[in-house]
Amino acid sequence: MNLGRLNHVGVATPSIAKSVETYRTLLGAAAIGEPFDLPAQGVKVCFVDAPNTQIELIEPYDDASPIAGFLKKNPAGGQHHVCFEVPDIHAAVAHLTANGATVLGEPRIGAHGTPIVFLHPRDMGGMLIELMESPAEGRHG
Numbered sequence: 406m407n408l409g410r411l412n413h414v415g416v417a418t419p420s421i422a423k424s425v426e427t428y429r430t431l432l433g434a435a436a437i438g439e440p441f442d443l444p445a446q447g448v449k450v451c452f453v454d455a456p457n458t459q460i461e462l463i464e465p466y467d468d469a470s471p472i473a474g475f476l477k478k479n480p481a482g483g484q485h486h487v488c489f490e491v492p493d494i495h496a497a498v499a500h501l502t503a504n505g506a507t508v509l510g511e512p513r514i515g516a517h518g519t520p521i522v523f524l525h526p527r528d529m530g531g532m533l534i535e536l537m538e539s540p541a542e543g544r545h546g
């Protein structure tokens with residue numbers, strides 16, 4: 406497989422609305438998307454555009470959300486994962502599995518509408534890595 410571009414940095418937050426205000430007023434972010442729900446993944450998501458990548462703000466959808474546990478340990482929120490693009494998610498999963506890495510679950514549709522998987526932090530120097538298949542057109546789908 407070939408490592409593609411950094412698509413986004415995932416940031417957990419107890420409040421997307423508050424985080425959006427912080428990015429807008431303190432960092433001068435001008436291009437901020439509308440928040441949307443991904444109930445199947447237990448999260449609400451909002452993308453903040455930087456010139457070369459995006460910040461994915463992630464808020465728990467409900468108490469069962471995987472993000473709820475993260476916020477219990479990090480009440481103010483914090484960096485949760487980084488996401489790299491790959492041209493073919495199934496080829497990437499096959500390569501990683503053959504090389505002993507732990508792929509968390511089957512490929513599923515992510516926030517950009519293309520298939521994603523997460524890789525276990527123990528294989529990645531303590532970082533949770535998301536791989537997403539590159540959108541067919543445009544940088545951000």
Ligand code: CO
Pocket residue numbers: 413414415461486488535
């Ligand atoms: Co993500």
